[in-house]
Amino acid sequence: MNRTQNRTFNFSAGPAALPTEVLIQAQAELLDYQGTGISIMEMSHRGKIFMALAAEVEHDFRELMAIPPNYKVLFLQGGGKGEFSFIPLNLLRGKNQAEYVNTGLWSTGAIKEATKYCEVTTIASSEDRNFTYVPDVSGWKPSKDAAFRHICTNETVHGVEYFSIPEFDDGVPLVADMSSHILSRPMDVSKFGCIYAGAQKNIGPSGLTMVIVREDLLGHPHAMTPSVFDYTQQAKHDWMLNTPPTFAVYLAGLTFKWLKQNGGVEAMGKVNAAKAKQIYQTIDHSNGFYRNDVAVADRSQMNVVFFLRDEQHNAAFLAGAESAGLVGLKGHKAVGGLRASIYNAVSPEAVEALVLYMRAFAAKLA
Numbered sequence: 001m002n003r004t005q006n007r008t009f010n011f012s013a014g015p016a017a018l019p020t021e022v023l024i025q026a027q028a029e030l031l032d033y034q035g036t037g038i039s040i041m042e043m044s045h046r047g048k049i050f051m052a053l054a055a056e057v058e059h060d061f062r063e064l065m066a067i068p069p070n071y072k073v074l075f076l077q078g079g080g081k082g083e084f085s086f087i088p089l090n091l092l093r094g095k096n097q098a099e100y101v102n103t104g105l106w107s108t109g110a111i112k113e114a115t116k117y118c119e120v121t122t123i124a125s126s127e128d129r130n131f132t133y134v135p136d137v138s139g140w141k142p143s144k145d146a147a148f149r150h151i152c153t154n155e156t157v158h159g160v161e162y163f164s165i166p167e168f169d170d171g172v173p174l175v176a177d178m179s180s181h182i183l184s185r186p187m188d189v190s191k192f193g194c195i196y197a198g199a200q201k202n203i204g205p206s207g208l209t210m211v212i213v214r215e216d217l218l219g220h221p222h223a224m225t226p227s228v229f230d231y232t233q234q235a236k237h238d239w240m241l242n243t244p245p246t247f248a249v250y251l252a253g254l255t256f257k258w259l260k261q262n263g264g265v266e267a268m269g270k271v272n273a274a275k276a277k278q279i280y281q282t283i284d285h286s287n288g289f290y291r292n293d294v295a296v297a298d299r300s301q302m303n304v305v306f307f308l309r310d311e312q313h314n315a316a317f318l319a320g321a322e323s324a325g326l327v328g329l330k331g332h333k334a335v336g337g338l339r340a341s342i343y344n345a346v347s348p349e350a351v352e353a354l355v356l357y358m359r360a361f362a363a364k365l366a
Contacts, residue, residue: 009350012328013156013303014180015200017345022254041247050246054238057253064256064265065182067189067212072235074211075244075252077228080106080179080198083209084113086229087150087175090213091194092118093220095147099123099172101140104131104155105334106177114150117222121146131158133295137166144170148193154181156201156341157332159305160298165191173217181302182210183259184344185269193217199248201302202344204255208248259344268344275342275351276301282355289362307337310365314338317361324357326350 010017033040036049043050058073067073078086087110088098096118100111102125114120123142124135142149149168153176154161161181165188166174173193182197189195189212199208211231218232227233228242259268280299283290283306292299292306308314314330317338321329331337342351 009326009346009353010328011326011340011342011346011350011354013201013332013339013341014198015206016202016328016341016343018204018251019255019258019345022251022258022345025254026251039247040250043246045240045243045246053253054240054244054249057249057256060253060256060260061210064259065187065189065212070215071189072211072213072215072218072231074213074231074234074239075249076209076211076234076239077207077245078209079206080177080196080209081109081113082229083177083196083211084110085117086225086231087148087194087196088114088117089222089225089229090231091173091175091217092147092222093217095145097121097143097146099142099146099149101125101135101149101151101166102127102131103134103152103160104158105332106155106157106179107150107152110150110152110177118147123149126160130293131155131160132293132298134160134162134298137164140166142168142170142172144172146172148173148175150175150177152177154178154300154302156180156300156303157305157334159292159294159300159303159339161300161302163297167191173214180341180343181300183265183268184272184302186265199252201341202255204252205248207245208252255345271348272301272342272344275346275348276304278351278355279304279306279340279342279358282358286358286362289366290358302341302343304340304342305331305335305337306339307331311337313365320361321354321357324353326354326357329354 098118099121102122124140126133149172175194178195179198180201183202193214195212197210200206221230234241283292289309290306329338331339
């Protein structure tokens, strides 16, 4: 098997690979955190030790993302799907219209949920080509009357990623679901009114949700917004209105330290680009044995979706990969095929092992 420190190479889309160094440190501190004789999971979120940890975790996250001071950072629960509801509940601010761009399964889900709370206009969509591209901004049809404009900046299922931020001079705040590529490369937070992300791709375990929201958008939640998902109340209480997922926050903090030790998001972006390039080149140079249907300019650096020329061999590909110590490569049921999710914690060594296996599998069946 191809393994590093007895760890299988994990290409799962989420929950996904965590840095081995992070897990080793968490393992060492599991029973005794900083000499307290108890786990971080067992101590009060109001106690001095956890409050100090929480402040440090938020500080590191702000530093990594270069978050401007006029943005609140919230460590919440409910996942990305929960945010599909919490976004309109918090950001409609008395209006009844929101705009969405549909680039895949997660955009579709966000649109469906938002229609429960307001009138939704889909101002652009790539459904006409099976969600294999990002619609050119010149063809979008925005309105200055919208409460917000929503995009999913990386679609894990279809393998499509935005590499430029759509901008309109109309004052409508841009909202982004960044669940699957947050911290994978530098992002200009100031271009967005709100960013949200489930942690289980590049940050930590499932159960933690990150929200970055501009302060001027707070203060006018829908009356039916549950208190624990009210951004205004959570910001007022430094995201401690209810008991946060303390162990997930702790693990996120370890991941942030790991990122900083490895050069931050700028360095990580270069590594991720190289990893993705290696897999896409293998696909493109396979003489049609493998294919990727996404427009080249919009190919995700986090989720490489690909198909075999003869999909009857999918099961054999997956079985052989598992025998080689490569797991999590089955495509999403909505599109089928295969998928390699190569988040920050997936090492270049893991990608090299995958590429060698792909070439060997193709040669075997040629």
